[in-house]
Amino acid sequence: MKPDDLTLAFELAADATAIAMSWSGGEVPHTLKEDGSPVTEGDLEVNHALVEVLAESRPDDGVLSEEVPEITGTSGRRWIIDPIDGTRSFMKGRPGWGTHIALEADGEIVLGMITRPEDDQIFWAVRGTGAFRAPLETPQDQSHRLHLSSGADLAAATVSGYGDMGDPDLAILAMATTFERRVISPIPDFLNGDLDALLLIGGKVWDFAPLVPLVREAGGDIRSRDGGSALDENWLLCSNAGLVEPLSALYA
Numbered sequence: 001m002k003p004d005d006l007t008l009a010f011e012l013a014a015d016a017t018a019i020a021m022s023w024s025g026g027e028v029p030h031t032l033k034e035d036g037s038p039v040t041e042g043d044l045e046v047n048h049a050l051v052e053v054l055a056e057s058r059p060d061d062g063v064l065s066e067e068v069p070e071i072t073g074t075s076g077r078r079w080i081i082d083p084i085d086g087t088r089s090f091m092k093g094r095p096g097w098g099t100h101i102a103l104e105a106d107g108e109i110v111l112g113m114i115t116r117p118e119d120d121q122i123f124w125a126v127r128g129t130g131a132f133r134a135p136l137e138t139p140q141d142q143s144h145r146l147h148l149s150s151g152a153d154l155a156a157a158t159v160s161g162y163g164d165m166g167d168p169d170l171a172i173l174a175m176a177t178t179f180e181r182r183v184i185s186p187i188p189d190f191l192n193g194d195l196d197a198l199l200l201i202g203g204k205v206w207d208f209a210p211l212v213p214l215v216r217e218a219g220g221d222i223r224s225r226d227g228g229s230a231l232d233e234n235w236l237l238c239s240n241a242g243l244v245e246p247l248s249a250l251y252a
Helices: 005-023 041-057 087-091 168-176 187-191 211-217 241-249
Strands: 030-032 038-040 062-065 077-085 098-105 108-116 121-126 130-134 158-162 197-201 220-223 235-240
Touching: 005 041, 005 077, 005 098, 005 108, 005 121, 038 041, 038 087, 041 062, 041 077, 041 087, 077 087, 108 187, 108 211, 121 187, 121 211, 130 187, 130 211, 158 168, 168 197, 187 197, 187 211, 211 220, 211 235, 220 241, 235 241
Parallel strands: 062 077, 158 197
Antiparallel strands: 030 038, 077 098, 098 108, 108 121, 121 130, 197 235, 220 235
């Protein structure tokens, strides 16, 4: 990593928040993408702003974003962005949306950042330095280190997740644990230690990438459907340290 990569990530998060909040609370024009998911004018404006900052600040880095074709870099580094994660909540004026930012260097995710503007929260982690949360406007002045839950009893574990409740993998989880279906994004609850695990089904690389350093630096781990750590399988299990293996064994 470069010394000012984290500072740049905070700049990207602040820009994204300012733009998105200018749209939030009103009718947000949107269209449907080929997969049927919505994209709003807010998503596109945030995307344009972040890509523009990166083009100026990191011209040799690649950029992978949900809303535009991938930009190939020459540095071995790639910024992975979801301009507005939780677009449906954003469109309806509900909390649970935010921006996802990650930095990949030589194939490894070394920085992850997630914002939740409606809750005035930002979460970030840099590999080897810990994971933190703070108020959005003063992240480095009022940061608190993240620690995941410590529960290791599978039957007593409280978990949540995304995906169709008819999905057999969510059904497996619901049978083995205490499963809570949450309307608002459960990611902050998990990172703050209020949930023991998350199963995210249907997400893409830009949804998952920031969670890799955040979960690991907070003391847990992630698993893909095949038990590895791939981010392109539309499936990610995030767990505290004590439940990684028992939960993974459910899908072996």
